[in-house]
Each structure stands twice: as C-alpha cells, then as structure tokens.
Amino acid sequence: MAVAEAKRNAAEARLSALALPQGGWTGVARAEALARLRAMGLPGRRDEYWRYTDPATLVQAEAAHAALFDPQDEPMVFTSFDRVKVVFVDGVFDPAQSDDLEAAGVELLSRQTADIHWAQSLYGVLETRGQTPVQRPLAALNTAAATEGVLIRVTGKAAKPVSLIYLHKSETSDAILHHCVKLEEGAELTLLENGPAAARFNKVLEVEVADGARFHHIRTQGRDHERRAVTHIFARLGRESLFKSFTLTANGVLTRNEAVIELTGDDAVAHVAGAAVGDGDFHHDDTVFVTHAAERCESRQVFKKVLKNGAVGVFQGKILVKPGAQKTDGYQISQSLLLDDHSQFLAKPELEIYADDVKCSHGSTSGAIDETALYYLRSRGVPLRQAQSLLVLAFLAEAIQEIEDEALAEDIRSRLESWLARHGQ
Amino acid sequence: MTALETEDQIEVRDGVDRETIETVQAMAGKYKYGWETSIETEYAPKGLNEDIVRLISEKNGEPEWMLEWRLAAYRRWLQMEEPRWAMLNYPEIDYQDQYYYAKPKSMAVKPKSLDEVDPKLLATYEKLGIPLKEQMLLAGVEGADEPRKVAVDAVFDSVSVGTTFKEELKKAGVIFCSISEAIREYPDLVKKYLGSVVPQSDNFFATLNCAVFSDGSFVYIPEGTRCPMELSTYFRINAENTGQFERTLIVADKGSYVSYLEGCTAPKRDTHQLHAAVVEIVVLDDAEVKYSTVQNWYPGDEEGRGGIYNFVTKRADCRGARSKVMWTQVETGSAITWKYPSCILRGDDSQGEFYSIAIANNAQQADTGTKMVHLGKNTKSRIVSKGISAGRAQNTYRGLVSMHPKALNSRNYTQCDSLLIGDKCGAHTVPYIEVKNNSSRVEHEATTSKVDDDQLFYCRSRGMDEEEAVALVVNGFCKEVLQALPMEFAMEAQSLVAISLEGSVG
Numbered sequence: 001m002a003v004a005e006a007k008r009n010a011a012e013a014r015l016s017a018l019a020l021p022q023g024g025w026t027g028v029a030r031a032e033a034l035a036r037l038r039a040m041g042l043p044g045r046r047d048e049y050w051r052y053t054d055p056a057t058l059v060q061a062e063a064a065h066a067a068l069f070d071p072q073d074e075p076m077v078f079t080s081f082d083r084v085k086v087v088f089v090d091g092v093f094d095p096a097q098s099d100d101l102e103a104a105g106v107e108l109l110s111r112q113t114a115d116i117h118w119a120q121s122l123y124g125v126l127e128t129r130g131q132t133p134v135q136r137p138l139a140a141l142n143t144a145a146a147t148e149g150v151l152i153r154v155t156g157k158a159a160k161p162v163s164l165i166y167l168h169k170s171e172t173s174d175a176i177l178h179h180c181v182k183l184e185e186g187a188e189l190t191l192l193e194n195g196p197a198a199a200r201f202n203k204v205l206e207v208e209v210a211d212g213a214r215f216h217h218i219r220t221q222g223r224d225h226e227r228r229a230v231t232h233i234f235a236r237l238g239r240e241s242l243f244k245s246f247t248l249t250a251n252g253v254l255t256r257n258e259a260v261i262e263l264t265g266d267d268a269v270a271h272v273a274g275a276a277v278g279d280g281d282f283h284h285d286d287t288v289f290v291t292h293a294a295e296r297c298e299s300r301q302v303f304k305k306v307l308k309n310g311a312v313g314v315f316q317g318k319i320l321v322k323p324g325a326q327k328t329d330g331y332q333i334s335q336s337l338l339l340d341d342h343s344q345f346l347a348k349p350e351l352e353i354y355a356d357d358v359k360c361s362h363g364s365t366s367g368a369i370d371e372t373a374l375y376y377l378r379s380r381g382v383p384l385r386q387a388q389s390l391l392v393l394a395f396l397a398e399a400i401q402e403i404e405d406e407a408l409a410e411d412i413r414s415r416l417e418s419w420l421a422r423h424g425q
Numbered sequence: 426m427t428a429l430e431t432e433d434q435i436e437v438r439d440g441v442d443r444e445t446i447e448t449v450q451a452m453a454g455k456y457k458y459g460w461e462t463s464i465e466t467e468y469a470p471k472g473l474n475e476d477i478v479r480l481i482s483e484k485n486g487e488p489e490w491m492l493e494w495r496l497a498a499y500r501r502w503l504q505m506e507e508p509r510w511a512m513l514n515y516p517e518i519d520y521q522d523q524y525y526y527a528k529p530k531s532m533a534v535k536p537k538s539l540d541e542v543d544p545k546l547l548a549t550y551e552k553l554g555i556p557l558k559e560q561m562l563l564a565g566v567e568g569a570d571e572p573r574k575v576a577v578d579a580v581f582d583s584v585s586v587g588t589t590f591k592e593e594l595k596k597a598g599v600i601f602c603s604i605s606e607a608i609r610e611y612p613d614l615v616k617k618y619l620g621s622v623v624p625q626s627d628n629f630f631a632t633l634n635c636a637v638f639s640d641g642s643f644v645y646i647p648e649g650t651r652c653p654m655e656l657s658t659y660f661r662i663n664a665e666n667t668g669q670f671e672r673t674l675i676v677a678d679k680g681s682y683v684s685y686l687e688g689c690t691a692p693k694r695d696t697h698q699l700h701a702a703v704v705e706i707v708v709l710d711d712a713e714v715k716y717s718t719v720q721n722w723y724p725g726d727e728e729g730r731g732g733i734y735n736f737v738t739k740r741a742d743c744r745g746a747r748s749k750v751m752w753t754q755v756e757t758g759s760a761i762t763w764k765y766p767s768c769i770l771r772g773d774d775s776q777g778e779f780y781s782i783a784i785a786n787n788a789q790q791a792d793t794g795t796k797m798v799h800l801g802k803n804t805k806s807r808i809v810s811k812g813i814s815a816g817r818a819q820n821t822y823r824g825l826v827s828m829h830p831k832a833l834n835s836r837n838y839t840q841c842d843s844l845l846i847g848d849k850c851g852a853h854t855v856p857y858i859e860v861k862n863n864s865s866r867v868e869h870e871a872t873t874s875k876v877d878d879d880q881l882f883y884c885r886s887r888g889m890d891e892e893e894a895v896a897l898v899v900n901g902f903c904k905e906v907l908q909a910l911p912m913e914f915a916m917e918a919q920s921l922v923a924i925s926l927e928g929s930v931g
Contacts, residue, residue, distance in 0.1 A: 048510065323848065323849070324848070326848070336860070338860065338862070338863030339863065340863055341830070341833075341862045341863050341864065342830075343863065344859070344860060344861045345858070345859075345860045346857075346858070346859045346860070347856075347857075347858040347859075347869075348855070348856065348857050348858070349854075349856060349858075349869070349871075350853070350854060350855050350856075351843075351852070351853060351854040351871060351873055352512075352851070352853045352854075353843070353845065353851060353852045353853065353873050354850075354851045355845075355848055356845035356846065356847055356848045356850070356875040357848070357875055358845075358873060358874070358875070359873075359874060360872070360873040360874075361870070361871060361872040361873070362854070362869075362870075362871050363868075363869060363870050363871075364856070364858055364867070364868075364869040365866070365867060365868045365869070366828075366858065366860040366865075366866070366867045367863070367865070367866040367867070368863040368864060368866075
C-alpha cells in the first residue's frame with residue numbers, strides 16, 4: 001500500500017503550501033472536499049486514469065517556473081465581441097480591467113462571505129458527484145482551496161456573453177479558480193474563456209443547466225508555452241436542455257482538460273469538442289466522461305489533434321449509458337494528425353452500456369496527412385505549405401463546427417490559421 | 426480393441442462427429458457437456474505450496490531444470506497481486522481451496538497405445554464428439570473418400586490422455602505431443618522456447634500456470650513444412666474442485682504452416698472451478714499459424730451458480746519477417762472469461778489477425794479482447810470483435826493497439842461491435858490506442874446496438890419462432906468471424922451461438 005501512502009503524502013505536501021479559506025457558505029463544502037482529498041491522495045503515474053499523462057508537475061507542492069510569452073507572439077481572441085469582461089491576473093481578480101460585474105449579474109467567490117448563498121447547491125456538489133466511478137483528486141483540491149472564481153445565475157437569455165480573461169504576469173504563479181454557473185429553466189448563456197492564467201492553473205467549472213436551458217462555452221487555452229493547466233468541467237443537464245463546449249488548445253507544456261457531463265433529464269443534448277495543435281514540448285490530454293441517465297438524450301464528443309515535433313496528444317473518452325437510459329444516441333470521435341515521426345497519439349475511447357435500445361458508436365484514427373489529397377492540391381497549383389495548412393484546417397473543421405455562433409467560430413478559425421502560419425504549416 | 430469395437434456406430438466426418446452436431450441441435454438450451462464421468466481420480470493434496478509444485482514436476486518425470494523453473498515462478502507468484510482491473514465481479518478466489526493436480530487413476534502407468542486407455546475415458550471423449558480413435562478407424566481406409574484428418578491431443582483434468590496420428594505426423598517431421606512428453610523427449614526445443622513468449626513473470630495467472638501446469642500440448646513444425654492435417658486439443662475438467670492449468674507451446678519454424686484447434690468443456694457443478702492456461706506461439710520467418718478456439722466451459726446456471734473461472738494468457742510472437750498469426754475465438758462458456766490473445770509483431774512485414782465472438786448470457790461475465798503490438802516495419806493487424814450480451818450478462822471488449830516508433834508504415838484496423846439482447850445486460854468497449862510514429866495508420870470503430878426489430882419481424886413473418894429468429898440474426902451479426910473459422914468449427918460454433926442465447930428472449 002506504499003502507493004496509496006505516497007499519494008496521501010503528496011496531498012499533504014501540496015496542502016501545506018496553500019492557505020485554505022475557512023467559514024462562510026462554502027465552509028462545509030470545502031471541509032468535505034478536504035476530507036475527500038486526504039482520503040484519495042493526489043494522483044500518481046501508476047493511476048490508470050493518468051496512464052498517458054504524468055501528473056507530477058500538477059501535483060508537486062510548488063508550481064514549476066513558466067516563462068511569460070511575448071505579446072507579439074499571438075493575438076488575443078474574442079476582442080471584437082460585445083461581452084462582459086472579467087479579468088484575472090495570475091488567478092487574482094483585476095477590477096481595473098474588468099467591466100461592471102454587478103450590472104451583469106456576475107458575483108465573485110471571494111466577495112460572497114455570508115453564511116447562505118444560492119451557489120451552495122452547486123459549489124463542490126457537482127464535483128462530488130463527479131468523483132465516482134473515477135476519482136478526480138485535483139478537482140477536490142480545487143474545491144477545498146480555491147480563493148477566487150465567478151458565480152453566475154442566469155434567468156432568461158443573457159444579454160451578452162460573459163468573458164473570463166486569464167492573464168499571466170508572474171513566472172511562478174499558482175492559480176486556483178472555481179466557477180459556478182446556474183442556468184434556470186429556459187435560460188441561455190454564452191461563456192467565453194481565454195488566456196494562459198498562470199504558471200500553473202487549476203480550474204473547476206460547475207454548471208447546472210435546468211430544463212430547457214441552453215449553455216454555450218467557448219474557450220481557448222494557449223499563448224504561454226511553458227504553462228501547465230488542469231481543468232475540470234462538471235455539468236448536470238435537465239430535460240430538453242443543451243450544453244455545448246468547445247476548446248482550442250495551442251501551446252502549453254501540459255494541459256489536462258476533464259469534462260464530466262451528466263444527462264439527467266430526458267431529451268437533453270450535450271456536445272463536447274476540442275481542437276488541439278501542438279508543436280514541440282506539448283502534452284495535451286482530453287479526458288471526457290459522459291453519463292446518460294435519462295431517455296432520448298444525445299451526446300457528441302469530437303476531439304481533433306494536430307501534433308508535430310514530439311508533441312503528445314491524449315484522449316480518454318467514455319460514454320456511460322445507465323440502465324433505463326433508452327433511445328440514447330451517443331457518438332464519440334477522436335482523431336489525430338501526426339505531422340512527423342516524433343509525435344504521439346494515445347487514446348482510450350470507452351463505451352459502457354447498460355441499456356439495450358441505444359445507438360452508440362465511437363471511432364478513433366491516427367495517421368499522417370493524406371498524400372493523395374496533398375498531391376491533388378499541389379497538382380492544382382497550391383503551394384505545399386498552403387496545401388498542408390488547408391488540409392490541417394479541414395481536419396480540424398469537424399470540431400470547430402460544434403461552435404453554434406458563426407462569428408465566434410470564425411474568430412477561432414483565424415486564430416488557428418495564424419498559429420499554423422507561425423508554426424510552419 | 427475392446428473399448429473401441431463397441432464404438433463403430435460413430436461416423437467420422439470432417440473431424441467432427443455428426444453426432445456432435447446433432448446432439449448440439451437436439452439439446453439446444455441445455456449445457457450438453459454437463460455430465461461427469463465417474464473415473465477414479467488420483468489427487469494431490471488440496472492447496473498450493475512448494476511441495477505441490479515438486480509433486481507435479483515429479484509426477485511428470487521432469488528434469489531438474491524444469492522443477493527449478495516452476496519453483497522460480499511459484500516464488501514470484503507469491504509476490505504478485507491478483508489483477509482486478511477487468512470489468513468482472515467475482516468473489517475472492519481461495520487459491521488454497523483447489524486441487525492443483527488430478528489424474529485419472531488408470532493413467533498412473535502411462536498406456537503405450539490408445540488400446541490401453543481406460544475405456545471410460547475414451548467413452549468420455551466419444552460423448553464430447555472427439556474422434557480420438559480416428560487413428561484406428563482410418564488405418565485401413567486411407568484413400569478414396571477419406572475425410573479430412575485432424576490429429577487430436579486430449580487433456581483430461583491435468584493429464585494428456587492420448588494423442589492421435591502421431592506416426593503420420595512424425596513422417597512429416599511434425600512433433601505433436603503432450604508438453605510433459607516434450608519436456609522429456611525434446612528438452613532442447615522446450616528449453617529454447619518455453620516462457621520465451623509469456624515469461625514467468627508475465628502476469629498473476631500466467632505465473633501461477635508456470636508453477637503448476639500439469640500438461641498441455643506441444644507442437645513443432647519444422648522448416649518449410651505444411652502440417653499435413655489440422656491439430657487439435659480438447660480440454661476437459663472432470664474432477665471436482667480442481668483447477669486446470671494447461672500449457673500449450675507451438676513453434677512454427679521458417680516457412681511452415683499449421684492450423685490448430687482447441688475445444689474445452691467441463692461438467693456442471695454448483696461450485697466455481699478455476700482454469701488458468703497459457704498458450705505460447707512462436708512464428709519464425711514466413712511461417713503461419715492459425716489458432717482457433719471454441720471455448721465452451723460450463724458457464725454456470727441461470728442464477729450464476731457454478732461455472733468455470735477462465736483466466737487465460739495467450740500470446741503469439743511473430744519473430745520472423747513475413748510471419749503471420751491468426752487467432753479466432755468463439756467464447757460462449759465460462760462464468761468468468763479473462764482472456765486477451767495477443768500478437769507481438771516483431772518481424773518486418775508480419776501480420777496479426779484477431780477474430781472473436783464472445784457471447785455472455787444469464788450471469789456470465791466476459792472481459793476479452795486482444796493486443797496488437799507493432800514493433801517491426803510494415804506490420805499489419807486486423808481486429809474484428811463481436812460481443813453479444815443477453816440476460817444479466819456483462820461483456821467487455823478490452824484491447825490494445827500499439828504502434829512503436831520503429832514500426833514504420835504499419836497498419837491496424839479494428840472493428841468492435843456489440844449487440845444487446847434485453848435491458849438487464851451490459852456491453853462495454855475499452856480500447857487502448859497508442860501511436861508513436863506518423864507513417865502508420867490506425868483506425869478503430871465500435872458500435873453498440875440491439876437486435877434489429879425489422880429483421881426479427883421479417884424472420885417471424887416467415888414462420889420462425891422468436892428464438893430461431895434471434896439465433897439467425899445473431900449468426901448474421903457474427904458472420905465475419907464465423908467465416909474465419911476452419912470448417913469443422915464453423916458449424917459447431919453456429920449451433921453454439923444459438924444454444925448460448927437460449928432463454929434470452931421473451
């Protein structure tokens with residue numbers, strides 16, 4: 001049992017480097033999360049759930065050094081959109097750069113110190129549900145130790161998207177943010193996220209989508225090359241609700257994005273998509289767990305990765321169909337394009353099905369750029385680099401199509417194009 | 426010939442008695458191999474310790490090096506933990522509450538020929554539909570409309586009771602005998618290859634097998650030889666509370682070819698029985714091995730009482746360039762199946778194929794699949810897996826496809842389809858895909874669905890009853906795998922599919 005003990009010791013070492021917030025309406029949830037974490041310990045290389053990603057740098061007591069990026073390196077996204085800006089610098093809220101939060105109905109976790117709050121039904125609650133059947137100790141750590149985050153409750157259709165902007169100014173910053181979003185019946189919200197956040201970033205987003213509500217989430221992670229991040233989305237969906245999340249990841253030494261989606265109301269729809277482009281020292285891990293617990297729900301997982309110069313892409317996806325979740329339509333695709341012989345794609349796409357009247361499928365492929373397609377384009381006079389770039393964009397298109405708003409999708413596309421241009425594709 | 430003269434009513438055709446097929450059809454719905462032969466059996470004391478390992482080695486008349494090999498495995502096993510990662514739910518196994526050696530008493534002195542074998546034993550194999558006595562029957566009828574021959578090695582509890590066609594195989598240079606005999610007669614070959622594919626330390630169950638395996642089959646096909654007939658092993662667990670641990674080693678030398686069939690059955694009992702086998706295959710340059718299994722161990726009753734716990738390690742090492750191995754399995758039996766026949770594609774241009782039908786009904790649980798490890802250049806692998814779950818059964822496909830950095834221009838195609846019959850069962854897919862170079866292509870597809878209502882309705886409107894209709898649709902679903910089986914097995918497998926699903930509809 002030496003392994004279990006080492007994991008618990010790692011948790012204690014990590015906790016000793018943190019100042020844990022106490023009391024208030026999150027007090028009970030934090031104490032429980034702390035107990036969970038102490039029992040589980042922090043993940044290690046030998047955990048099956050971390051088979052393809054070494055969690056060492058996410059787990060160690062101090063954040064590893066991460067050089068700041070050159071502002072000329074990459075343009076910011078979403079700049080042309082009318083949005084409510086909420087800016088965090090190294091995990092600390094920056095009122096100067098942010099918009100008027102009160103008017104937009106956005107609350108800050110650090111400012112809500114009363115003993116009772118609406119977000120009590122969410123904070124740490126969905127995270128707890130997400131701890132079975134697979135343990136996610138880094139999420140429990142987040143619930144116990146988060147110092148900041150936003151709390152958003154939406155009724156009706158939100159006037160503007162809420163845009164969370166994460167800036168990175170310190171080379172050793174270690175940020176922990178915890179957001180709660182509650183969409184009441186029939187509500188609609190678009191949540192945008194972008195920026196590198198910190199040298200090391202641990203983020204949890206808990207989202208409750210009530211009956212008939214619609215939630216759109218578009219995020220980009222990148223800019224800084226040396227940053228490390230572990231993020232969790234925990235979502236619970238009501239009847240006829242919709243949840244759509246898209247993530248673009250470029251740069252970063254280590255990124256682990258977990259999405260834990262539970263479809264609890266009949267006829268709900270959940271789409272989770274991701275496009276990742278990596279050049280060199282880049283390890284990107286998408287871990288998705290979709291649970292169908294109601295009838296006639298639809299889920300889609302679309303993950304595409306373009307990798308070169310030794311970049312590593314990981315996909316672990318699961319569709320769990322519980323007994324009675326009849327007429328489920330589950331789809332999962334994970335694909336990688338390896339641009340050279342040094343890159344790797346490691347995948348574990350799983351199905352676990354306990355209902356018979358379902359339609360579930362998954363596919364996974366890996367390979368190089370299609371030589372015949374390249375030849376075709378070149379024979380039409382398209383220069384090699386441009387032809388390659390076209391094929392890479394075409395490969396990623398299926399994931400980007402998951403963004404409903406065409407203007408936002410276009411913004412992501414142009415961001416991708418500029419990345420490809422800078423990285424010689 | 427006393428034992429065999431009475432058996433002349435049995436018609437031998439294509440390696441499988443007509444009776445086998447007819448019995449299968451007639452006894453649909455029942456586990457037809459559930460009887461027990463009352464044969465006096467000699468047991469070693471219950472439990473496992475070094476003395477038992479020594480005893481097994483001594484009983485087999487093994488040389489010192491073999492005993493040392495076993496003891497090293499046993500000591501290793503004591504340090505190992507039983508793997509629990511499979512999606513299988515079974516109570517703790519008490520390894521000390523098993524007999525590790527059981528031998529029909531009449532075999533205490535090795536019979537020199539089949540004539541001297543206990544008639545009861547032969548009758549047992551007759552009941553199983555295994556034409557052990559083919560050798561005699563065919564002795565005088567060579568030529569004309571001679572049926573295709575299959576050489577059989579039969580393993581009863583822990584001991585190989587007879588191998589047919591030995592002489593004829595010898596003429597071709599093929600060695601086909603029990604592994605205990607091979608250890609005595611061909612120590613150099615055994616020493617060279619035993620444990621070279623599945624090492625002693627491989628996994629908990631394989632290591633246990635290394636320590637206590639009592640018999641099994643050994644095959645050596647010399648260079649450039651096409652084995653003149655199909656080889657076959659039948660395994661039978663008869664004695665109660667006995668684990669069966671057989672070990673099969675197949676070596677296909679350069680440019681050779683062999684097709685190997687394996688079948689297994691056990692009596693009906695209320696208690697679970699343990700089976701932990703190891704199969705090692707070595708395939709050298711340009712050689713090809715086809716390994717087909719129909720696994721029909723007793724699956725337990727509707728309530729999940731009894732049945733075999735089947736923990737099997739099977740692995741083929743395609744060492745040579747252009748070598749090829751093909752695993753085909755029909756898994757219908759066992760309460761628990763834990764089995765991943767694998768291919769190590771080490772030689773350049775080597776090929777591995779895996780075709781599987783796994784049927785789990787009632788309370789059965791199956792966690793099975795394959796590993797394709799691509800190490801050489803231009804290696805190819807293909808996986809077709811069909812899982813069928815009915816009743817309250819759980820059926821998991823677990824597989825690994827790994828493209829190593831040096832396995833340039835390699836190719837894998839994987840297709841895993843699951844069929845669910847009823848809303849109390851489960852079908853799961855757990856593939857691992859690891860690609861470490863970009864000139865290789867890996868494709869994986871998996872689907873899960875239920876028996877198509879339209880197809881059922883069509884069959885029913887043609888006058889079939891519901892069970893027949895389901896059996897037909899399921900056989901259609903499995904077609905690609907059934908086609909990969911040698912003809913002898915394909916027919917039996919088809920009937921087995923129908924039988925295994927008996928009681929799953931309505």
